Amino acid sequence: MSHFYKVTGYAAGAAIVVIAVVILAQIVLRMFDINFAGGVEIATYAMIVATFVALPYTLMTGGHIRVMVGIESLPRPAQRLAQVACYLVALAFVAIFFYYFLEMTRDSFARGARSQGLLAAPIWVPQSIVTAGILLFGVALVHGLIGILRGRPIVPETSVENL
Numbered sequence: 001m002s003h004f005y006k007v008t009g010y011a012a013g014a015a016i017v018v019i020a021v022v023i024l025a026q027i028v029l030r031m032f033d034i035n036f037a038g039g040v041e042i043a044t045y046a047m048i049v050a051t052f053v054a055l056p057y058t059l060m061t062g063g064h065i066r067v068m069v070g071i072e073s074l075p076r077p078a079q080r081l082a083q084v085a086c087y088l089v090a091l092a093f094v095a096i097f098f099y100y101f102l103e104m105t106r107d108s109f110a111r112g113a114r115s116q117g118l119l120a121a122p123i124w125v126p127q128s129i130v131t132a133g134i135l136l137f138g139v140a141l142v143h144g145l146i147g148i149l150r151g152r153p154i155v156p157e158t159s160v161e162n163l
Contacts, residue, residue, distance in 0.1 A: 070082075
């Protein structure tokens, strides 16, 4: 697996660690009647990072849910054609999502929109993370599509038991 995908996986894992640390800090501080202002927002933003930055890694390790029942019943050449069609449809959806998230992020930046929480963070920051995650997922889809067109296995060799 490419170094690029491992980095996205580690970044998503680091975001999960941040969530755990923030929640643990909130619990400990609450025992001393100390309020951790903005902890919920920080955990929410970390969850956004974990979700969207993990998309490329998950795709390349075969972690996304794949319904292969219909495709596996097809002859081998038709399986590849069906996979190419699926990747092209996925790329079309990702391109649409990327365009609209990019527009939304630009708009939030231009208006100076802020979150309604205690941190009042610029809303374009988490939106840009989502936009970048969608773009990275698109790159992974293109990479996967090229692999299928070059004859690589349709589903990565790793299985759930090996992860």
